[in-house]
Amino acid sequence: MTLASVSHPILRLAPSILSADFARLGEEVRAIQSAGADLVHFDVMDNHYVPNLTIGPLVCEAIRPHVTIPIDVHLMVEPVDALVPLFAKAGANIITFHPEASRHVDRTLQLIKEHGCKAGLVLNPATSVEWLDHVMDKLDMVLLMSVNPGYGGQKFIPSTLAKLRSVRAKIDAHTAAGGQPIWLEVDGGVKTDNIGVIVQAGADTCVAGSAVFGAPDADGGYHGVMNALRRAAHPGE
Numbered sequence: 001m002t003l004a005s006v007s008h009p010i011l012r013l014a015p016s017i018l019s020a021d022f023a024r025l026g027e028e029v030r031a032i033q034s035a036g037a038d039l040v041h042f043d044v045m046d047n048h049y050v051p052n053l054t055i056g057p058l059v060c061e062a063i064r065p066h067v068t069i070p071i072d073v074h075l076m077v078e079p080v081d082a083l084v085p086l087f088a089k090a091g092a093n094i095i096t097f098h099p100e101a102s103r104h105v106d107r108t109l110q111l112i113k114e115h116g117c118k119a120g121l122v123l124n125p126a127t128s129v130e131w132l133d134h135v136m137d138k139l140d141m142v143l144l145m146s147v148n149p150g151y152g153g154q155k156f157i158p159s160t161l162a163k164l165r166s167v168r169a170k171i172d173a174h175t176a177a178g179g180q181p182i183w184l185e186v187d188g189g190v191k192t193d194n195i196g197v198i199v200q201a202g203a204d205t206c207v208a209g210s211a212v213f214g215a216p217d218a219d220g221g222y223h224g225v226m227n228a229l230r231r232a233a234h235p236g237e
């Protein structure tokens with residue numbers, strides 16, 4: 001079995017609060033934590049790097065006391081650096097950014113770490129995996145976009161699977177050579193009908209926005225949805 005085809009039994013679920021009820025965010029994050037979420041995925045959009053405009057450090061600070069699980073801040077902003085200290089102060093645990101939105105990628109990764117957070121790069125569907133090559137030693141996470149960033153509820157782009165396998169191979173080679181662990185997260189259009197192949201291709205962390213928050217009245221509420229995602233991720237277990 002090649003490293004790229006190893007199926008990873010670990011699965012972290014990161015519900016994206018982009019699809020939550022913003023009028024009840026504290027309640028919503030408490031509900032996903034008690035339903036078994038591993039991370040809170042926090043989508044920051046600036047109406048510049050992406051057309052949409054969402055939430056900033058004040059909202060991160062407001063939800064922080066409601067959960068103990070890590071807050072996974074996905075910055076869809078340009079430029080990046082000025083927001084890093086603000087999110088670190090607001091209680092973010094992981095900060096990821098799009099490399100083409102920062103003039104000095106290595107410096108931004110260091111800045112995130114200096115502020116006590118885990119750091120990661122986010123690659124859009126058409127962004128080359130070569131962005132990872134010279135900064136592997138500074139990454140705690142790689143976030144692969146499986147939709148174009150900007151909106152929840154879009155359809156999963158199938159070419160992400162091949163890219164996922166190649167990033168999985170890079171990460172496995174890095175850790176096999178003594179490098180630090182790097183989480184591999186997939187974001188966009190993750191549902192029960194595709195999470196199995198996504199995990200098979202090498203993801204260990206999956207963002208799910210509309211799949212979780214779009215079905216609050218399904219059997220078992222958020223708990224039911226997340227269990228269904230976990231079961232679909234590892235069929236036969």
Ligand code: DX5
Nearest residue numbers: 016149150153188189209210
């Ligand atoms: C898209 C965001 C995603 C989004 C995922 O730009 O980064 O995190 O909320 O939502 P779904 O799971 O609905 O595709």
Ligand code: ZN
Nearest residue numbers: 043074187207
């Ligand atoms: Zn996201």
